[in-house]
Amino acid sequence: MNLPNKIKNICCIGAGYVGGPTMAVIAQKCPEIKVTVVDINVQRIADWNDESLDNLPIYEPGLKEVVLEARGRNLFFSTNVDNAINEAEMVFISVNTPTKKYGVGKGMAADLKYVELCARNIAKVSTSDKIVVEKSTLPVRTAESIKTILDAEGKDIQFKVLSNPEFLAEGTAIDDLHNGDRVLIGGDQDEDGLNAIQCLIDIYSHWLPRERIITTNVWSSELSKLTANAFLAQRVSSINAISALCEQTGANVDEIANAIGADSRIGSKFLKASVGFGGSCFQKDILNLVYIARSYGLEEVADYWEQVIKLNDYQKRRFAEKIVQNLFNTVNGKKIAILGWAFKKDTNDTRESAAIYVADYLLNEQAELVVYDPKVKAEQIYADLDYLNTRSEEQNKHLVTVVRDAYEAMGDTHAVAILTEWDEFKSYDWEKVYNGMKKPAFVFDGRNIIDKQQIEDIGFKSYNLGRE
Ligand SMILES: NC(=O)c1ccc[n+]([C@@H]2O[C@H](COP(=O)([O-])OP(=O)(O)OC[C@H]3O[C@@H](n4cnc5c(N)ncnc54)[C@H](O)[C@@H]3O)[C@@H](O)[C@H]2O)c1
Numbered sequence: 001m002n003l004p005n006k007i008k009n010i011c012c013i014g015a016g017y018v019g020g021p022t023m024a025v026i027a028q029k030c031p032e033i034k035v036t037v038v039d040i041n042v043q044r045i046a047d048w049n050d051e052s053l054d055n056l057p058i059y060e061p062g063l064k065e066v067v068l069e070a071r072g073r074n075l076f077f078s079t080n081v082d083n084a085i086n087e088a089e090m091v092f093i094s095v096n097t098p099t100k101k102y103g104v105g106k107g108m109a110a111d112l113k114y115v116e117l118c119a120r121n122i123a124k125v126s127t128s129d130k131i132v133v134e135k136s137t138l139p140v141r142t143a144e145s146i147k148t149i150l151d152a153e154g155k156d157i158q159f160k161v162l163s164n165p166e167f168l169a170e171g172t173a174i175d176d177l178h179n180g181d182r183v184l185i186g187g188d189q190d191e192d193g194l195n196a197i198q199c200l201i202d203i204y205s206h207w208l209p210r211e212r213i214i215t216t217n218v219w220s221s222e223l224s225k226l227t228a229n230a231f232l233a234q235r236v237s238s239i240n241a242i243s244a245l246c247e248q249t250g251a252n253v254d255e256i257a258n259a260i261g262a263d264s265r266i267g268s269k270f271l272k273a274s275v276g277f278g279g280s281c282f283q284k285d286i287l288n289l290v291y292i293a294r295s296y297g298l299e300e301v302a303d304y305w306e307q308v309i310k311l312n313d314y315q316k317r318r319f320a321e322k323i324v325q326n327l328f329n330t331v332n333g334k335k336i337a338i339l340g341w342a343f344k345k346d347t348n349d350t351r352e353s354a355a356i357y358v359a360d361y362l363l364n365e366q367a368e369l370v371v372y373d374p375k376v377k378a379e380q381i382y383a384d385l386d387y388l389n390t391r392s393e394e395q396n397k398h399l400v401t402v403v404r405d406a407y408e409a410m411g412d413t414h415a416v417a418i419l420t421e422w423d424e425f426k427s428y429d430w431e432k433v434y435n436g437m438k439k440p441a442f443v444f445d446g447r448n449i450i451d452k453q454q455i456e457d458i459g460f461k462s463y464n465l466g467r468e
């Protein structure tokens with residue numbers, strides 16, 4: 001392959017939750033490399049370029065500061081996709097890979113149309129050799145298809161495909177990127193492959209110790225990403241399963257998490273019982289893993305991992321049912337405050353958030369909802385509900401109010417449901433909230449963040465996950 005010793009120009013296709021922060025950090029840490037992030041979404045690029053850093057399309061602690069440092073110096077956001085690809089020696093594909101909504105594999109397989117379009121575009125516009133990096137989460141063996149598409153133009157240029165899955169979690173993306181447990185690079189083990197791997201190692205070595213950069217063959221790297229998410233989600237479903245048993249037996253799930261997490265073989269992280277995991281990754285990636293296993297005829301393997309999703313659906317439904325049961329088996333016409341709409345704290349992302357499903361359940365029971373989230377916009381909340389197609393847009397508008405003040409949300413309600421673990425919820429004046437609510441006043445804590453004793457002393461009736 002004909003590439004300079006050191007990469008000088010990077011293009012990233014996809015300016016989303018991964019492409020934006022990841023490239024901002026690469027640009028910050030490698031000031032001698034020009035990094036251009038491109039997207040077909042004109043508004044998204046305009047938002048990345050907005051003078052006011054408060055209008056960035058993604059809310060992520062610490063992101064503003066990184067963008068401020070690098071943007072305009074060696075970090076650029078552009079809609080000129082073809083130009084940025086052609087200028088670069090290394091092209092990251094960081095586009096969305098959602099669950100397929102049509103045809104074969106509907107509801108299970110990853111939809112690779114955006115990735116394929118990128119590969120075709122790279123093949124079409126390139127006039128020099130390039131390293132193409134899979135940053136998106138992809139089914140194992142996708143690199144084979146990408147390589148076939150890249151080579152099909154029959155030009156006299158070479159492409160090398162690497163797999164470099166991203167492990168950042170939203171809400172902690174910048175910290176994860178600055179100080180990640182590991183970076184994974186998969187590539188061919190031939191001379192060109194090893195050289196390409198080295199080019200990417202050189203980039204990450206600007207700030208990460210070499211021992212944290214793991215290299216493997218391409219297929220291990222692709223499959224490691226799906227496996228990591230499956231293991232993480234499995235832990236959440238495991239503790240959520242135990243939370244249901246705790247409620248029947250007098251055990252306390254937080255005490256159990258603490259007790260089992262102290263065993264270093266188990267570890268203390270990812271044992272927080274919740275209303276259910278959300279986010280754009282866990283469900284999509286496990287469904288994809290299940291689909292892949294079934295496509296190889298591995299039914300038992302597929303069933304095993306599918307159970308993680310089923311348990312998560314059960315947990316969301318169980319939480320919503322508890323609300324209705326506790327409110328004397330009817331929420332018809334009752335006003336309920338929803339605190340938190342994002343799928344976790346410190347992000348404005350609502351994809352697959354448990355809040356959407358709990359809200360939908362309560363709306364089916366004819367409740368009236370008042371929603372407050374510190375970072376999610378009202379349009380997004382309505383769009384999430386409308387997307388489910390359970391009722392008309394007019395009905396959603398009629399039954400759901402979105403407010404910018406938490407006390408306003410909770411005023412005159414029968415119950416408060418906490419669905420995201422935003423820190424600010426812990427410091428509210430719960431006595432004041434209680435005084436403004438209908439009685440009996442209920443708190444349903446889907447994140448176990450409020451001190452149960454404290455609010456019961458105020459007079460609330462409360463339901464927590466995983467305890468009597
Ligand atoms: N969100 C996360 O926390 C996270 C973490 C690790 C890995 N991932 C994976 O990274 C990938 C991207 O996820 P995301 O959350 O950033 O998605 P996203 O939807 O936020 O961003 C993807 C972007 O790609 C753009 N795009 C799509 N097709 C394009 C094309 N042909 N040309 C140019 N731009 C195009 C879209 O307009 C969009 O802005 C997915 O495979 C996901 O599974 C996500």
Ligand SMILES: O=c1ccn([C@@H]2O[C@H](COP(=O)(O)OP(=O)(O)O[C@H]3O[C@H](CO)[C@@H](O)[C@H](O)[C@H]3O)[C@@H](O)[C@H]2O)c(=O)[nH]1
Binds near residue numbers: 167269
């Ligand atoms: O103990 C826990 C931990 C998490 N969650 C929930 O699980 C979901 C996912 O949380 P988290 O994994 O922190 O956020 P994501 O941004 O979805 O990150 C996951 O998905 C990314 C996309 O693939 C990966 O890169 C990350 O490594 C992986 O953690 C959220 O709803 C959390 O509230 C719990 O309920 N209990």
